[in-house]
Amino acid sequence: MHVLVVHNRYNTTQPSGENRVVDQEVELLRGGGHRVELFERRSDDIAARSLLGKAAVPLLVPWNPAVRTELAARLRTERPDLVHVHNVFPLLSPSVLAACADAGVPAVATLHNYTQICPPGTLRRDGRLCTDCAGSAPLPAVRHGCYRDSRLATVPVAVGLSVNRRRWWSGVERFFCISAAQREVLVRYGMPAGRLAVKHNFVPEPGAYRERDGEHVLYLGRLAEAKGVRLLMNAWDQLAADGGVGVPLVLAGAGPLEGEVTAWAAGRDDVRYAGLYDPAQCAQAIARSVAVVAPSLSLETFGLVAVEAAAAGVPAVAAAHGGFVELVDDGVTGLLHKPGDTASLTSCLRRITADPVRNHEMGWAARRRYERDFSPAVGLQRLEDEYRTAIAGHSGGGHGAPPARKGNAGPRRGSRAGRDGGK
Template identity: 35%
Template structure:
């Protein structure tokens, strides 16, 4: 197959960027031709505010570029990974004009919620879910704490909802979890067009020994990730195991202060993937304390690949990934005492925890390898091409 992959890169590289690159490499390794059309948010500061707003709703440049690419070569499929904010939904129309089927991966909730998270003021917020115009997101300046930016994002959602873009211009959507699929159906997306395919981890990083005796957090240091819950839990533990925190973000300063106050907490900052995998493999447990509706939970699956069980908040897709008592434990989101209790359980049940290490690795092998993912992706592409005829 010849596939055009479309992606708008973030300024701070994250799981979405990593996942789509892995998918592109997987396709290429399996003999498919993948051409990538991408934009980068590093360009945003140089674009005039009005032009940026117009481009977010409808990018003529992206439309013309994609239409030309599809005209120059015979592509079998267009796979849109992320179009926001510089590419826009105009690329769907370009593909339809050339008769090429479109698949869109939904890696966040941007098409339902201006900030893409369903999270505001430290807690889950569904005020915009199902509304024809997501005005609460504008009222609360939910996107980048900016009234203007939130208004533009809400306008993009509203205009394309009115144009029936989401219903008519995309042949198939991919969500990363059943939970995310249900949210998009609640938001008015056609259920028959949404299929579930999780992310995967490749190459296989190999099983770790799990002998480090520490807990590990890996992720963006931001409010929705539950750092406050994590730090509060370590304050409540009578004799906490060491906690290593990998990542960067707006809460880095608060985490650094907590590390100064508690010698068992260590802030490592951002680390290359090889070092992260090494840390995961030796960790006793990975902590995933998110307070928002994660669409997946890539870090948890990476931990499974290393044979490391996960203590996760019982919310969103991460609750779907972690089976309590088999591949890890779950706790009430935002409840530091409950998280502390789960950590204590681990320390007191080492034999059971050793069995969970085996189960975590088995879960990776059963669901999250490149081989399993490729088969699912081919099924999705075949279905999209059938629908698009």
């Protein structure tokens, strides 16, 4: 197939799981023999704009006519089988859907968050779940300044959601939800159920696997309240007061709580703040973990770190809501704690570190789950199947859809469990 991927890349000053997923998916498709090209904008480029150019950016969020013209011309020239849309904020806008319609090319879209029903895409306000804008006009978001704590900054996001909602729903053949939990929420608030498919993210083979008991408990992600960082700090303090768990906590990432985390970790033997890891360092840190902890307070649409841990044969401790309940089999591949509950998180951390034999059993089970549901071969097959469904739907029932791949979905690497006797 010939696929054009549309994505507005997030600012590189903050780690973006979405950027990583897009890059990995492009590589996966190319490795599977498909022709994949990119139509991109980069948020990093905003800094280089003139003062007037920067001031104009909010006006482009709801609609960017220049992007529509440019993309439509490219589509007419190159005639891809399909356009795969990821993020369009802030420089692309939903005008990309109009370009697809202009050129008669079907579009699919991966929904990485909740921006279809919530202007900031988080379903959170003032530290709690919020659905005030879901299924209705997003006026509450403007009133509360939900995007960047600014009413002014929230206006273009809210306007874009309001004026383009129907365009999204009619202009996209298939939406890819990255968890069933996300799909359930979106359907509940009015999105067309028949167009929403569940397509979990895949995770590449990590190249580093746990060989021994592990050296630390690892938090890997954004240092923010919504990610449960303060909850984790409180739980770890309780464990330390009871004598600890025998291994330190390592926190790696960046975000608004970085200063607080740095001060909290200073002078302690049982905590280390490692800063921002590159991908190779992330893989090594996961492989050396007793467990990876993901105590997010948000209703996460997926939970990439839990699957990255599973790929390395490491169990996860995660909040029992959102996508995590699909990724972590409680008591089998890891443990789920009551969201936002310090005592529950403390108990799970104690249990996951107390019994090395049981911990290894969970790690092996997590690896087997990864191979079954989240490996590159599985990811490629599901992506191809969804593409064919979208192309067939656009053409009115299958005429012109590319044929199915013969044989295996793609090269599958040998099972770590098989090579190492189950490790």
